[in-house]
Amino acid sequence: DTGVSQNPRHKITKRGQNVTFRCDPISEHNRLYWYRQTLGQGPEFLTYFQNEAQLEKSRLLSDRFSAERPKGSFSTLEIQRTEQGDSAMYLCASSLANRPGAQYFGPGTRLLVL
Amino acid sequence: LAKTTQPISMDSYEGQEVNITCSHNNIATNDYITWYQQFPSQGPRFIIQGYKTKVTNEVASLFIPADRKSSTLSLPRVSLSDTAVYYCLVGGVGDDKIIFGKGTRLHILP
Numbered sequence: 001d002t003g004v005s006q007n008p009r010h011k012i013t014k015r016g017q018n019v020t021f022r023c024d025p026i027s028e029h030n031r032l033y034w035y036r037q038t039l040g041q042g043p044e045f046l047t048y049f050q051n052e053a054q055l056e057k058s059r060l061l062s063d064r065f066s067a068e069r070p071k072g073s074f075s076t077l078e079i080q081r082t083e084q085g086d087s088a089m090y091l092c093a094s095s096l097a098n099r100p101g102a103q104y105f106g107p108g109t110r111l112l113v114l
Numbered sequence: 115l116a117k118t119t120q121p122i123s124m125d126s127y128e129g130q131e132v133n134i135t136c137s138h139n140n141i142a143t144n145d146y147i148t149w150y151q152q153f154p155s156q157g158p159r160f161i162i163q164g165y166k167t168k169v170t171n172e173v174a175s176l177f178i179p180a181d182r183k184s185s186t187l188s189l190p191r192v193s194l195s196d197t198a199v200y201y202c203l204v205g206g207v208g209d210d211k212i213i214f215g216k217g218t219r220l221h222i223l224p
Contacts (some may be wrong), residue, residue, distance in 0.1 A: 006155075012162070033211065035214075040216070041216060042199075042201055042214030042215050042216055042217055043158065043214045044214070045211050045212075045213065048211060049143065056211065061157065066125050089155075091157045091158075092157075093157070093158075099162060100205070100209060100211065100212065101146050101148045101205050101209070101212055102148065102163060103158075103160060104160060105157030105158050106157050107155075107156055107157055108155075108156070108157050109156070
């Protein structure tokens with residue numbers, strides 16, 4: 001296992017379309033996090049899972065956003081009815097539950113909504 | 115989660131030692147201090163974490179004074195490839211998430 005992977009790396013879509021991103025964490029990590037990052041800002045927390053349970057969602061995560069981690073391994077983040085303001089880098093990270101401060105990030109998925 | 119304050123940007127030259135200081139006046143007793151590095155178009159990379167005194171690894175050193183209200187990330191003999199954004203964060207083992215600020219943009223000049 002070489003680290004956290006994310007697919008796709010880039011996504012261009014038209015406003016109103018739905019998009020789905022996938023994250024594969026480090027296999028022994030039981031926590032998985034999603035962040036959003038815009039230009040010049042640090043990553044903003046969106047949600048996290050411990051195993052398959054989604055334990056917290058940020059207020060940034062509107063009802064158009066949904067995340068799943070069905071078997072406690074990979075996770076998907078879906079954005080419905082995309083808006084131009086959704087354009088950002090979407091980052092996934094994983095960690096051990098007893099070391100949430102030491103997170104390992106994937107390369108991100110860059111979303112552009114036209 | 116304790117708030118941190120760090121310089122917005124710094125410039126240095128190749129071969130120099132770079133020290134980036136972070137203030138965290140409201141750090142709690144069980145909080146750790148963690149630094150991440152982020153290159154353009156990549157996710158942040160965990161580089162070092164400490165609780166008190168000094169921690170050193172193959173990438174950097176972290177100096178934490180006795181009152182723990184600040185910390186300094188030290189990068190020895192930087193190269194152009196150390197140009198990145200460096201984030202300082204504080205949080206306890208019991209915290210469920212970490213909060214990133216804007217970080218320090220370090221620019222290494224030839």
